[in-house]
Amino acid sequence: MNDLVTHVRSQHLFSPGETVVVAVSGGADSVALLDILTRLDDERLDLVVAHLNHCLRGAESDGDEKFVSDLATRYHLPFVAIRVDVASFAIAEGFSLEDAGRQARYAFFHEVARRRGATSIAVAHHLDDQAETVLIRLLRGAGGTGLSAMAASGDNLIKRPLLQISRAELEHYLKSRGLSWRTDSTNADTAILRNSIRHELIPTLRKYNPRISERLAATAEILAADEELLAHLTGSAFDRLARVDNDKVIFGIEALLKEHRGLRLRLYRHGLHELRGDLMRIALTHLDAIDRLARSSRPNASLKLPGALRVERCYDRLSFTCAAPPVAQRWEHVVTGEGSHLLPNGMTLTVRLVPPPQDPATGSQKLAYLSAEGAPFPWLVRPFTPGDRFTPLGMTGSQKVKELFINEKLPLHERSRVPLVFSAGEIVWVAGVRLGERGRVTPATGAVLRVEILEITP
Template sequence: MAFDRAALLAKVRATLARYRMLEDGDLVVVAVSGGADSVALLHVLHELRAADYPRMRLHVAHLNHQLRGEEADADEAFVRQLAERLRLPFTGERQDVRAMARAQARNLEEVAREARYRFLRRVAAEVGARRIATGHTLTDQAETFLMRLLRGAGGEGLSGIHPIVDDLIIRPLLAVRREETHAYCHALGIAYRVDRSNIEAELWRTRVRQEILPRLMALNPRAPEAIGRAAERLRVDEAYFDEVVGNLFPELIISRHDDAMRLSVEKLRASHPALRSRLLREAIRQMCGHTRRVTSHHVEALERLLDPHKSGRRVMLPVPLVVWREFDALTLVRSPAAPEPYWMELLPGEPVSVGGFTLRFDRGVIEAPPSSADLALLDDERVPERLAVRSRRPGDRYTPAGRRRPLKLKTLMWAHRIPVSERDRWPLVVTADDDRIVCAPGLPVAADFAVGADTRRLAVIRFERGRG
C-alpha cells in the first residue's frame, strides 16, 4: 500500500489541535536524536509551519550521551547538518551519562532520560521557547502500556506517555505509528540514523516489540490505536482521581514534621479501596517527592498495616522511607540516607579497601591457591585489562558459572545469605569499560570469566574481611 502523507499530516494536525499544543508564533525546541521518529517530527513541524503556523520558530536540540563512541558523534554531526540544511538554529551538548549513572549508582537508561530532559528544559529556558517537542509515537505508547501492564501497573502507569507534560513538553506524533514515520522519511528521501541500542533494546521492550504487539495486531490490526484510546481514558480517570485525592489527603493528616508524617488509620480504612491506594501513594510522593520503584505490592503491604491488630508492624519501601503502624496512626518517616555509592579502579598489586573488605588483585598466576570463599579464581585470558570495584545498582544481574541464564544480584545475595544491611556496601568487581559483573565476595564467579579446562593462567582476587 502506498504511503499516505496527507493522512499522517492530518493525524498530527488533529493531535496538535486536540491538546492545543501549538500557537502561531511559538518558539519550539525540537528534540532530535537522528532516528527516524525525531527526524520525521522535525520535517513535519517544518512542513506544517509553512502551511499552518507561519510565525512559528523551530530550534533543534541534540544531546550526545557519549554511550556509543564514534556512532554517537556521527549522530550529533548528522543532526547539526540537518539543522543547517533546514536553516534552523542548533544547540548540541555532550554528557558522559555512563559516568553519571556510575557515580549515582543508578540505572543507565533512567539517568540518560533525566539528563536528556534537563538539557531540553535548559535549552528551552535559554532560548525562550514555550514548547519542547519530542518524537514519541503511537507505537511507543502501545509498547509502554504493555510493558507496564505486564509489570502490574495501575491506572497511573497505564495512562502511558502523556501528550503534554508540565505545559511544556509536547508529543505531536502520539497518534502516528512508528512505521509511518519511517515511510514518511522514505517517501520524501529523508535520511536518518539507525541507533543499534534501539535494535538491541532491553529484553522486556524487545519481546513486547517483536512478539507480543505483533500477535495482538494479528487479532486486531488496529491494536496500537485501541491501546492508545485505553491509555487516554485512563489519563482522564487519573486526572479526576488526582483532584479527589488532593482534596481528601489533608483530612488524613494527624501531624506532620520535616521528616515524619502521621495519618489517620480510621479515615484510610473508611476510604474506598480505589482511593486508599492513591492516598497512600500521595503520602509517599509528599514525603519523597516521587514514587519511582514503588509498585502495587508495596502499596498493598501498606494497606495490610491498616488491618486490626497490626500495631507495631512496619514496611520498608524502595525509597528512603519507613512506614509503620502505631495504634490509630500510620507513621511515615524518612529513613537515614543510604551509603554513598562508590566506583574505583582495581589494579594488580594495589589493594583497594571498600565496603568492609580489602581486595587484592593478581594476574598471571600459574599455580592455583587453595580454594576458599575469600577468593575468586578467574581465567586470566578472559579478564579484560581494566577492572573496577563498585557498589550495587538497581537492575544488577549476571550469569553465574554453571548457569545458562542471568540471575538478579538481589536473588543471588539472598541465596548466599548476604545480610540485607550490608548489601548496599557489598563490593562488586566489574569490567571497567562495559560494567559487566565479574565476581563478589561470597558469590559465584560470572560464567564469562570462570576457570575452564583450557585455562592456562589465573587471575586471583582476594577478599579480606574487616577492612575498608
C-alpha cells in the same frame, strides 16, 4: 501530507510564539516531528533543536550528531548538543543503559529549556512507542497509572504531538517530503526489552489482532482519562483527610478507614509522593503494608520503606516522614545592594553589578542574572510560605510556588530550604529553581546583576 500537520495543530499543545525545545535524535520520528513543527505557520514557534550524543556507538553516534546539526542549519534553527558517556553513567548509578540514557536525555532537555526560557519540550514518541510502553509495563506489573503510559501533554514541560500517529505514517510523511533520517543499529538488538517487544512480541500479537498497536494505544488513552479523574478525586480526598505539619503527612486513622481500600492505597501513594517527590521503588506490597498498619489493632507501630521513608502509627494518627535535615526556621533577610550576604539558613547570596552578558543563560541553577531596573533594591529574602505565587520566566500568568516545586519534583522536606528573592513585593528568583519574569534580562537591559546562591543543597 498536510494531514499530520493539521493533526498536530488540532491538539493545541503549543501557544503562539512559544519557545519550544525539540528533542531530535536523527531518527525518522524526531526528524518528522521537527519538520511538522516548522510548518505550524499560525503558531510561529521559536524552536531550539537539542541532541544528546550517548557516546555508545562511536562514529555512528558522532554521525547522528552531525546529521542533526546539519538539519538544524537547514531549518535556520539554533542547535544545542552535549556528549554524555551513558555507559559509565549507567555503571556508576546502577541503571540499565536504557534508563541511564533516558535520565541523561531528559536532564539535558530540561536544562536547555531553562537556559533558553522555553515553556515546552517536544519529544517524538508515537503510537507504536505507546503500544510498546503499555506492554513493557504490563509485563513488569502495573496498575492503571502505569498502563495509561504516556500523555500528549506530560509533566515538566513535556509535549508529545505524535502519540496518535504510527511509525509507518511518519516514514511515509518523510518520504513524501523528500527527507532522510538516521537508523540506530542498536534498534535491532532484541536483547533490549523494548526491541524484543517491537520485533518479536507485537508481530505475534498481530496474528490475533492486526491492529494491536492501535488497540493498545487506545486502551492507554482510556486509562489515562480514568487516571485523570481518579487523581482529581484522590487530591480532593487528600486535602480533606490529610494535613502537612513540619514535613510530615498525617492522616486521622478513623476517617481514613471509612474510605474504600482503593482510595486508601492512592492516598498513601499521594502522601509518599508529597514527601519524596517520586515513587521510585514503591510497590503494591509497600502500600499493602501501610494499609495493614492502619488497620492494625496495635496502637503504636512503624514501618520502614525504600528511600528513607517511614510510616508510623501512634494511636489514632498515621504519620509519613522522610529522613531529612532539621526543618528550617522562619527568617527574613534584607539585601540593600551588592556584596556577599550570609543568610540565616547558612547559605550565602552574592550580588554584583556586571556588564550585560552575551548569553544570560548560565548552565547552573545556582547562578542567575537579573535586570537591575526590573528587580530594584532593597530585596527581601525568605523561605517559601504556602500561598506564595510568582510569574515564571517566559510566562504571563502567575503560578503557585508550591506547584513549581511539585513540577520540579522537589521533595517536601527540601522546600523550606529554598530561598525566595523578592523585589518590590514580587518574587524575582526562586533560588536554585526558577527565575521570575519580572527580573528578565533582555538585549535592551542596561545594568545587570549577577546573583549566586551557595550551598543550595542540604
